[in-house]
Amino acid sequence: MTIKLYSWPGSSGTRIAWALEELGVPYEYVELDAKARASNAQYLAISPHGKVPGLSDGEVTLFESGAILLYLGDRHGVKKQLWPADAGQARADAVCWTVWAATIWAIT
């Protein structure tokens, strides 16, 4: 099952590429043309507002970098001990800082 990261350099997709590299999960980087993406029906099925990043993992598709990071944590991070498994304080902290990073980075 191939992971595909839809993004372009210098975008919010950078944080997803970084996470995938840290997780050591193989993925395909699909560089989108920022100008043409609004008419890219295949991509709009993954990211309804046409923004990057978008990610597909087999049949599963996601948009919003914060949501993608939480998904990667659950799907690949727990088994690599890079994401807290159980619903304790460590996991709560991981979720809080992930959403913070996805939010603060977007407004600065």
Ligand SMILES: N[C@@H](CCC(=O)N[C@@H](CS)C(=O)NCC(=O)O)C(=O)O
């Ligand atoms: N909150 C979203 C922000 C997504 C976003 O704004 N992406 C920018 C690139 S950094 C984009 O696609 N810009 C094109 C546009 O706004 O039309 C996330 O974190 O994924």
